[in-house]
Amino acid sequence: MSENKIIKKVAILGAGVMGAQIAAQCINVGLPVVLFDLPGKSDDDKPVHKNAIALKAIENLKKLKPAPLGLASDANLIRAANYEDDLGLLADCDLIIEAIAERLDWKHALYEKVAPHIPAHALFATNTSGLPIGELAKGFSGDLKKRFCGVHFFNPPRYMHLLELIPAADTDPTVLDALETFMTSTMGKGVVRAKDTPNFIGNRVGVFSILAVFAEAQKFGLGFDAVDAITGSKLGRAKSATFRTSDVVGLDTMAHVIKTMENSLQGDPFSTLFKIPEVVTQLIAKGALGQKTKAGFYRKDGKNVLVLDAASGEYKPSTATIEPLIERILKKPITERLELLRDTDEPQAQFLWAIYRDIFHYCAIHLGDIAQSAREIDFAMRWGYGWDKGPFEDWQAAGVTQVANWIKEDIDAGKTLSKEPLPTWLFSGPVAEKQAFHTPEGSWSASENKYVPRSNLPVYQKQVFRASLLGDGSPDPKTAGTTIYENPDLRAWVDQAQPDVLIASFRSKMNTISPDVLNGIQKAIEIAEANYEGLVIWQPSSLKLGTPGGPFSAGANLEAALPMVMKGGPAGVEPFVKLFQDTMMRVKYSQVPVISAVSGIALGGGCELVMQSARRVAAIESYIGLVEVGVGLLPAGGGLKEAAIRAAQGVALASNTNYLDFTKASFENAAMAKVSSSAQDALKMAYLQKGDIIVPNVYELLSLAQNQVKAMRYAGYRPPIPALIPVGGRSVASTVMGQVINMRDGGFISEHDAFIAKKIIDIISGGDVDAGTLVTEEWLLKLERQAFVELIGHPKTMERIMGILQNGKPVRN
Known part of the structure; x- marks a missing residue:
């Protein structure tokens, strides 16, 4: 068996919440999948389809939020099956994942039933959040034990980057390598190998951190909303903070994980903490399980958010905010931040120092038991819980010995959640000498008493920049490689591994497109045409801390455009719009391929850049659209021109002249x-095109885009030849405007929305011309430019622009 083994088809046993959503992720990445569950039971009056349970789960995938599928209609690609009639379907599956309820006896009973049908080549895994893999492996014999291990997808599987991989005692190491390769590249996950200990790594540390927050919040008298105000994004944690995250996960799910810890970790130095908090027990008893029951720690009352008052058990308006002093402290570098929190005699400050200290204390004591090294804990908390930095990264940044001494003082003073002393390796030996858990040679392993290097599986060669940890010596994608050209907002550079492909990366906030970005793109194309195979536009922000997938571009830089309007009136912005259009045409007609490597948002001008590139390589989580109407404007960088071209292509393919439909x-x-x-949705909307590549793992985006450039050049790439575009003309525009006016008169859109809509349809249909008239790209660009200049001078548009710039919220006027 080899890590290069190709997994062509997957079976999922169990169509519950996790099983169905893992099946959905298989479809998202283009893998055929069979979803099994119990046979449907018919009664005398009502016959039931034998696959009713699996079919209902598949149907439910179309309605779930957040959406488990890239396209809801793709749910129909999942094949439904049942254990009575369809076990023969396992014969051509290469990976079988069991994902039924977390009951050892139920899982063993299922293994007994399916084991005879599992083919000799197939890998078999259980998806569990904490059951012992060694105990589960006792459910069958011999050869299958070697091909069996644990996997733990985090919920929801489409969006959570973390996947824990857990061996049993008999698991063949090549099985783990094959699964790590598959989960990384095909399923798009960040794989962390965990030891077979209760709740593995992510939930072991994550749930401890939640229980520590409960305990410390009670000690310092802080309400649930007050805790969330200070433990969210300002702390570098998930935006949903602590209690809102618990609501999203489900209080019943959280209670189950805590119960596992209570039952299996009775000798743990922190075991007094592993009890389901009384408030959680009470909420579960009332059926308030969090978001899925519309009440938990929080409840929505119309547009208002109410929070549970722990003392009264009633809900009250959520009003808590972070203290200004604490907000200032949290902006400081972590060394200073921890010292200030520790020394500030204020409940929020003392609470925050306590939760930092508790997590450091816990991770130091348990590092050797639960993980090979500090690396796995840090990645698990970043990818599974949305932390910007893992606990060992924070500790290293703040000073290993300094923080260890502070924790020791608190242990001696009886302030900590456990009296267990810190391990001696913190005070003497390599960690104390280097003041580091992560170094270029590897991360600290308490069980092996040395720094251990990262996995060198071939799959990681597809990642130009692997996920990095503070101190590990990884290159910074913002400065790596050799800079060929730069200006304040753009850097053109080459990566040593593929020095024949030029890369352009933006440096502006949210990668917005400024005059410097536009001039930089033109310069980069000029350089690429002279000396390189082509140009990739890729943003280092795609590898953002926490869960990866940062923005490609939030569009044109409105703040750069406003001074032009203030100085020269609406016409003052026309040179900027013309530069934008000229740059996009330079992208489209470059003599070498220009490829957009897209992840996260590509909005407005970012979408126009994507549309006019020679090809697109896009992460599954790509959110692409022309959104200018939200600020009272319209696309004027060629977006509507390209919409007209796509409509004309649709007409040509359909061999009719019904311009309206297209x-x-x-x-x-x-x-x-x-x-x-x-x-997938962007492909349906024609922002991506047939032949573009959809990438499951954002870490592979750059490498695949570089290889696309080379493949296109090898195939003799030539830019498109400019052609005349047949348009729908005034008849299409007037038909569409009839519907727009009905929406305006019905109060669905505003007068200004209708005004902008008329300009949009006039441009896409080619202006005041007959249907089928042939126009040039320049004609459509001129229409875009004129409409944009007129709109930016409109008072209602200016209200929308100022609303976005001042509050970040769209104004409906």
Whole structure:
């Protein structure tokens, strides 16, 4: 068996919440999947389909939020099956994942039933959040034990980057390598290998951190909303903070994980903490399980958010905020931050120092038991819990010995959640000498008493920049490679591994497109045409801390455009718009391929850049759209021109002249500011095109884009030849405007929305011309430019722009 083993088809046993969503992720990445569950039981009056349970789960995938599927209609690609009639389908599956309820006896009973049908080549895994893999492996014999291990997808499987991989005693190491390769590249996950200990790594540390927050919040008298105000993004943690995250996960799920810890970790130095908090027990008894029951620690009352008052058990308006002093402290570097929190006699400050200290204390004591090294704990907390930095990264940044001494003082003073002393390796030996848990040679392993290097599986060669940890010596993607050209907002550079492909990366906030970005793109294309195979536009922000997938571009830089309007009136912005259009045409007609490597948001001008590239390589989580109407404007960088071209292509393919059908979808995308919900959806909306590549793992985005450039050049790439575009003309525009006016008169859109919509449809349909008239790209660009200049001078548009710049919220006027 080899890590290069190709997994062509997957079976999922169990169509519950996790099983169905893992099946959905298989479909998202293009893998055929069979979803099994118990046979449906018919009664005398009502016959039931034998696959009713699996079919109902598949149907439910279309309605779930957040959406488990890139396209809801793709649910129909999942094959439903049952254990009575369909076990023969396992014969051509290469990976079988069991994902039934967390009961050892139920899992063993299922293994007994399916084991005879599992083919000799197949890998077999159990998806569990904490059951012992060694105990589960006792459910069958011999050869299958070697091909069996644990996997732990975090919920929801489409969006959570973390996947824990857990061996049993008999698991063949090549099985783990094959699964790590598959989960990384095909399923798009960040794989962490865990030891077979209760709740593995992510939930062991994550749930401890939640229980520590409960305990410390009670000690310092802080309400649930007050805790969330200070333990969210300002602390470098998930935006949903602590109690809102618990609501999202489900209080019943959280209670189950805590119960596992209570039952299996009775000798743990922190075991007094491993009890389901009384407030959680009470909420579960009332059926308030969090978001899925619309009440937990929080409850929505219309548009208002109410929070549970622990003392009264009633809900009250959520009003808590972070103290200004604490907000200032949290902006400081972590060394200073921890010292200030520790020394500030204020409940929020003392609480925050306590939760930092508790997590450091716990991780230091348990490092040797639960993980090979500090690396696995840090990645588990970043990818599974959305922390910007892992606990050992924070500790290292703040000073290993300094923080260890502070914790020791608190242990001696009886302030900590356990009296267990810190391990001696913190005070003497390599960690104390280097003041580091992560070094270029590897991360600290308490069980092996040395620094251990990262996995060198071939799959990681597809990642130009692997996920990095503070101190590990990884290159910084913002400065790596050799800079060929740069200006304040753009850097053109080459990576040593593929020095024949030029890369352009933006440096502006949210990768917005400024005059410097536009001039930089033109310069990069000029350099690429002279000396390179092509140009990739890729943003280091795609590898953001925590869960990866940062923005490609939030669009044109409005703050850069406003001074032009203030100085020269609406016409003052026209040179910027013309530069934008000229740059996009330079992208489209470059003599070498220009590829957009997209992840996260590509909005407005970012979408126009994507549309006019020679090809697109897009992460599954790509949210692409022309959203200018939200600020009272319209796309003027060629987005509506490209919409007209796509409509004309649709007409040509259909061999008819019904311009209306093909124009309407493009019009609605722009006029309603629709944004794709995934790369698959962007393909349906024609922002991506047939032949573009959809990438499950954002870490592979750059490498695949570089290889695309080379493949296109090898195939003799030539830019498209400019062609005349047949347009729908005034008849299409007037038909569409009839519907727009009905929406305006019905109060669904405002007068200004209708005004912008008219300009959008006029441009896509080619202006005041007959249907079928042939126009040039320059003609459509001129229409875009004129409309944009007129709109930016409109008072209602200016209100929208100022609203976005001042509050970040769209103004409906």
